[in-house]
Amino acid sequence: MNILGIELRRSAALGAGLITVAVGAGALYVATGRWASGWMPLAMTIREYLLLLWPLALAAGAWQGRREHRAKVGELFATTARPRAQRMLPVLGAMAVTLAVAYLLVTVAGLGWIVTTAQHVPALNFTVVTIVGALSLIGAVWLGLGIGRMLPALVTAPVLAVAGVLLVFLSIVRTPDWLAAAISPVHGTAPFHDFQTIDNRVSGALAISMVALAATGLLLFVAGGWRARTAALVPVLLGFTVAVAVVPRDEDVLNWPVDPVARELVCTDDTPTVCVSRLHANVLEALTPLAREGLTALAKLPDAPTAVHEDTRGFMLDEDSSPGDGIVRIPVRIDKRGGLAHPATVVPEVVRGLGVPYDERCQHRNEVVERAAAYWLLNREPQSDVAVVPEVFYEEPVINAEAVTLWQGLRELSDDEALARVTAVRDALLTCADVTGILSESAR
Incomplete structure (x- = not known):
């Protein structure tokens, strides 16, 4: 815990979390009319804002991932007897915890606005949608850590931020609905009607993808050679395959499912x-x-x-x-x-x-x-x-x-x-x- 505390203070974790809260809560309060009707509209709006938050998490991970290269201590740490994976775990934990807590704080900021007016509380769906959103940020920041350590150039973080925006955007406008639902944390969050929700089967498929993405990022971050880095691609390929296999194909379920209780x-x-x-x-x-x-x-x-x-x-x-x-x-x-x-x-x-x-x-x-x-x-x-x-x-x-x-x-x-x-x-x-x-x- 002491090591984790040190990482929270000295790494980019705290800064990344503060930026996430500032951008997420700021975006919410600029357009309160989009989600003030209830809990589910709030959860979906925050997920939609992952169009901004996901690339930021990716870039934050990449910035943190080049720390050893920036400090020129890579060769020194490589000579220690402590296993590489063990050295990397505090950083992974600090970034994951901070980004997940930041996502939850954005959600709490929204709930504070509607807690006295919103009477319909779809607890299960709201919880699932929120957890998958936080999980997607963990996947992004860990993937950024792996890429940042593998490509420790100064431009890696900003390039990844731009690439993240394009990736999230293109995944929802240039791919079939079923594929976008399986891989994009933003798909299905644009409101077509007041009673819209996200089907739990779709959330499950996306959770599989995000866990696989996080696993690939972790393996890239702790990998010691090209063979290990190549093997790191296996989790994401396997995860995407499983997610695509289990995601529903019904267009109504993918794009504008209805919460019958809300209606x-x-x-x-x-x-x-x-x-x-x-x-x-x-x-x-x-x-x-x-x-x-x-x-x-x-x-x-x-x-x-x-x-x-x-x-x-x-x-x-x-x-x-x-x-x-x-x-x-x-x-x-x-x-x-x-x-x-x-x-x-x-x-x-x-x-x-x-x-x-x-x-x-x-x-x-x-x-x-x-x-x-x-x-x-x-x-x-x-x-x-x-x-x-x-x-x-x-x-x-x-x-x-x-x-x-x-x-x-x-x-x-x-x-x-x-x-x-x-x-x-x-x-x-x-x-x-x-x-x-x-x-x-x-x-x-």
Whole structure:
């Protein structure tokens, strides 16, 4: 332990750990909105940042690996009776412990941000993803140690840093998904939907690769000749072969697997019912009055929806919803503090479409007519989606101008006549019929 303590103080281990914490935590807090919704988004975001941390660990190992050459004591140590491997173990241990602890500290820094808001804790998956991430840093730093000792030039570390970035990047954009999942610590971490996770089978395959990589780095670091260095390639080749053999081939499992528990709905005890996913359960209280305000506006229509659910389908989750199930489905957005983002959008999103979900098979949707009808129910002048929906950045001005004109025409009618026309629009949407002209002057 005394020797390990000396290595921690005098080697590059402590500096590498501090840089890892600074870069990792800094990257997290620059973009808290990407992971503030829960534990699993946090774990995946840190894994994604291995695009930066993994090359840094590789370079740190290479810098440390040339220490004997830099100090010109290689020949002196070679004459001692102490086995080479025994001399190298404290350095290996110091670098591994420091990088693993640094990765965990970055994770703790993220947990401190969401601990009061994130209610869904996928303990097993979160732990596995985090451990494999830390293991990948150990593999990188040990590989760097081996290469640095074998090629103790001053440029080795910076060259390896650049090569590490290219290696990680190209492994996820230039290789088949199944191969990238088996060898890249970054694959599968880009979020396609809120309920994404990393399958434990994929994590297992990657763990095999990272252990094999670490073993190769260790053998290169303690090798005494070219035969031993050549033999050091055996673990990584064998490990990659096994990882490729066991990694799943299903594209959904490799790229955007779903955590079914995170998608489960948590609902209010009273009515009208408002439900959100378990992942977003902390915003149910803030969302409920807004969702019910939207339902109150829709209640002017006969057979109006009576519940609001979070739309848990999302990108890459192809599931149809029944247009006649009495439920309005809306997206739930989380802000950088883990609370409800853009609350002003909730009521318009409940009422838009008059409670009829969008169906790409229906070719007669008319944004102008639907907006005018929805805002008549809200008793507000229509607004452009650019001012309402955060994801919309541009809209043709004529769309809202025409919607305002139709809305003004509805306001000139009696309430019964206007409601009849809005109801006719809703009924046409339910049957995928053309709604153009239903609100116009000629439809009187």
